[in-house]
Amino acid sequence: MAMAMAVVFVASSATGVRGQLTMGFYDQSCPGVERLIGSFVRQHVDRVPTVAAALLRLHFHDCFVRGCDASVLLNSTAAGVAEKDAPPNLTLRGFDFVERVKTLVEEACPGVVSCADVLALAARDAVTAIGGPSWRVPTGRRDGTVSNMQEALDELPKPSMSFKQLKDLFATKGLGVRDLVWLSGAHTIGIAHCSSFADRLYGFRSAGAGNNTTDPTLDAAYATNLRSRKCRSPDGGNAEDAAVEMDPGSHLTFDLGYYRSLLKHRCLLQSDAALLTDPVAKADVEGIAGGPDEVFFQLFARSMATLSTVQVKTGADGEIRRNCAVVNSPSN
Ligand code: HEM
Structure with missing residues (x-):
């Protein structure tokens, strides 16, 4: 054929x-x-x-x-x-x-x-x-x-990054602001450990809010819930670093939950919240959150297709590794 x-x-x-x-x-x-x-x-x-x-x-x-x-x-x-x-x-x-x-x-x-x-x-x-x-x-x-x-x-990217830092970093990979918004939708699935966002719950420093507060951009009831039930101390929680659903209630479902929670200020990472600090990105978030799912799916897929081709090696570059964890020995 x-x-x-x-x-x-x-x-x-x-x-x-x-x-x-x-x-x-x-x-x-x-x-x-x-x-x-x-x-x-x-x-x-x-x-x-x-x-x-x-x-x-x-x-x-x-x-x-x-x-x-x-x-x-x-x-x-x-x-x-x-x-x-x-x-x-x-x-x-x-x-x-x-x-x-x-x-x-x-x-x-x-x-x-x-x-x-x-x-x-x-x-x-x-x-x-x-x-x-x-x-x-x-x-x-x-x-x-x-x-x-x-x-x-x-x-x-670090979860503590500002919108500008994220935007600049993504630009170095050939990805624009819209890719940043669309790809962040990946956080509709999966988990984050308390240690990845505990600084938003304890001792958060921000201009105007002083020290030792909760991130003011985080929904207060959600923050209280995280502090009392999931992440009980500044070093990431309990004896072990607890895992929290990124998109509560639907972390196994690829849906609009991430964007809708984000607009309610119920997202775990500061880098998620940062999307609302830029007018263009915020408008994009609002547009996607309004649905339907298919629009998000199309945009996400488009950006993933771009991401998956960033700085690839082809032709005679690199090698075909036999074992993904180790480079081939010279005799291979
Ligand atoms: C925009 C900048 C981003 C930052 C700062 C960021 C940061 C993080 C952090 C801190 C976690 C939690 C790790 C943990 O505590 O276990 C996480 C989880 C995750 N991220 Fe991102 N991320 C970003 C963008 C993306 C993108 C572009 C994708 C994919 C296209 C992605 C996919 C995921 C997934 C699927 C999880 C859940 C992983 C799991 O369940 O084990 N993230 N991210």
């Missing part, structure tokens, strides 16, 4: 190098691999829906540091500490799951399909499997061979 080979050109914002991805890149070299990944992910997500949030965040954190090259999956070595061990990545989940998918793929086609493509496809398929949108994932990404903790610290 003649296969349409739509070629997607991607400008790399940092290097100016143009990468080339293709729809169905593995059609000849590993036929059926996308179906294999899709059905494995669907089966698993049906049983363990929380895996969708894990994969989506993993993919995002991968793409923001050295592009979507699976550098987030590499282990630290004697030569250096990897992205994975940077504080913002210590709450990432799903590494084992990606490795399971990769093992399956290696059994079918050894040394052909990159970890970066496995992650990009699995994240898309997992979001679709929990009832979220789908988006086109052209393939042909190559895996990077470098993973550096400091780069993760420098390149990943």
Whole structure:
């Protein structure tokens, strides 16, 4: 069957190098691999829906540091500490799951399909499997061979960032303000640990509000509830750092709950609340929150398609890692 080979050109914002991805890149070299990944992910997500949030965040954190090259999956070595061990990545989940998918793929086609493509496809398929949108994932990404903790610290957004800081950071990846608003909708699923937002509940400093208060942009009743039931102390809560649903009541459902809670000032992260501090972003949030779901789905899918092509390595760049956690040895 003649296969349409739509070629997607991607400008790399940092290097100016143009990468080339293709729809169905593995059609000849590993036929059926996308179906294999899709059905494995669907089966698993049906049983363990929380895996969708894990994969989506993993993919995002991968793409923001050295592009979507699976550098987030590499282990630290004697030569250096990897992205994975940077504080913002210590709450990432799903590494084992990606490795399971990769093992399956290696059994079918050894040394052909990159970890970066496995992650990009699995994240898309997992979001679709929990009832979220789908988006086109052209393939042909190559895996990077470098993973550096400091780069993760420098390149990943922090929950304490202001709108301007977020906007500037996203711009370095070729993503605009609207992408920032649309992609933040990912927080309609998943969890955050108390330590990620405890500074909004205890000892919050803001101009005019002084010290040792609750973030005034957080709904007071919601903040009281978080302090008394979930996160009981400034260091993140109870003995263990409790996990709180990002979108209370529907953290397993891809829906408008995040944007609607945001407008009620019931979002966990300061970076979420920051979206309301910019008139353009706020108007966008209000527009999306008004529904229907399909509009959010389309916008989110559009931005995910862009995110998944940020600074990709293609052609002779990088390698096809056999094990996603370690670079191939020179003899491979
Ligand atoms: C705009 C800047 C962003 C910041 C500052 C941010 C920060 C965070 C933080 C602090 C958490 C909680 C981690 C924890 O305590 O366990 C989180 C969770 C999450 N983030 Fe973001 N994020 C941002 C954007 C995004 C984007 C663009 C995506 C995907 C497209 C995304 C997907 C997720 C998901 C799915 C979770 C839940 C993970 C889980 O359940 O394990 N985030 N984010």
